[in-house]
Amino acid sequence: MGSLGALLFLLGSLGALADVCEIPHVDSQLVERMGQHLLPWMNQISQEQLNPSIYVGLRLSSVQAGDMEAFYLHSLKLKYQQNILGCTSSDDCKTKPSMGQLALYMLALRANCEFARGHKGDRLVSQLKRFLEDEKKAIGHNHKDYPYVSYYQYGLSILALCVHQKRVHDSVVKKLLYAVEHDQHFYQGTLSVDTEAMAGLAFACLERSNLNPNLRNRITLAIRTAIGKILKTQTSKGHFGHVYSSPLALQFLMTSPMRDMELGTACLKAGAALLAILKDGGFQNVLMISTLLPVLNHKSYVDLISPDCHAPRVVLEPAMEIPSQTQSSDVIRVTLKVPSVLPPYRHVIFVPAGSSLEDVLKKAQELWGFTYGTKATLSGPYLTSVMGKEAGEREFWQLLRAPDTRLLQGIAEYTPKDGETIELRLVSW
């Protein structure tokens, strides 16, 4: 705490000098440690585990995975091109990637300095444009309805097409502009910093590439609006929203050419807070790490407009095997509560200290009549059903610590403390 205080004090004085968005100097060993977390994932090339975000994160970072990188991209191409081009029967189509996954794949191609060209490239681009048109229709003329998927993936898809210099119709961009102008990126009364930042990244790309000249002024204004809204979410600790929203927020804020003391100081503070958490080993999720690595290298997805594919990057060595720590024999008590089903479920579960929430759910399923289902996503296992009840359209099973604190991590990463009550609540979003 003492050293963080000193760091913040130092930044306070530095703040007087910072008027663009930068983060404090990052120790290269820390970056390497972050990168090493991704290496085991690069050996997992099953369809379900392949994650274009890992590839993008590494290519925009100061570290590299050597030959594994080319092989990983090759596996991504096999998966995505087969899914898009080879989708002849309805069975094949079931595994079709979502709009956002397709967009991330396009970012991965660009991260390797490739443009979507030729027959395969055209199919990709038209597929993504079709998705966007469908989303636009779902939002409706009066902007009052919701996209089928999310505004996050809407912004991500515009960004992906933009870095490939593919123009989308003004009407598609206008939906995202309206959403930023009219505070539509709020869920349960809180701004989704990630969604706002993704929209901001898309606008920053459109502004630089001038792909929609008729909307230029509106885009510039929306960027300022998004910056203002994100700055307002900064917590006393320094995070934008919270710790896991800060990486994408910083990517966006870093794209701003605006010289502004408030922005400069806010970024230094957010960067210092993030670095303190990294030093404590606070980031484990691969998706999070892959979003953070570009920030540590002062890059963002917008740099994929003209990526530097020859930038020197340090080759990562696999992390040294740390002798497995003697497992704590302590047992903790966690109460699992599900009020959204009839009869409501409530049980005390005993698990070894350090167990994840997923371990608690497994134990409850094994011994205490609990059932649940998950689906694999790029962020890890996502809870889809509880006690046989599937979350419906625009619903999800929210994870909370009683009485009412929303968890910031998913079931695979959150580790409950002794005596905690975890609630699974079916809510609309």
Ligand code: B12
């Ligand atoms: C939109 C969104 C949601 C929507 C998803 C529904 C939808 N139709 O899109 C809703 C509101 C339901 C949601 C719920 C949750 N979310 Co959310 N979500 C996002 C957001 C903004 C975009 C996801 C996305 O589209 N990615 C792009 C596509 C291409 O990737 P994908 O893997 O195919 O996307 C799917 C998964 O991301 C999944 N998903 C969404 N959230 C989460 C969270 C976890 C932990 C997992 C495993 C999966 C998952 O839904 C997406 C659509 O199917 C991200 C922000 C981000 N930076 O990723 C946060 C984010 C992934 N969510 C987060 C969290 C914490 C949650 C919750 C755990 C919150 C809670 N306390 O309940 C729950 C999940 C609970 C569960 N049932 O397992 C965190 C995860 C942080 C971390 N440490 O890993 C993120 C990064 C936001 C943040 N900055 O904190 N989320």
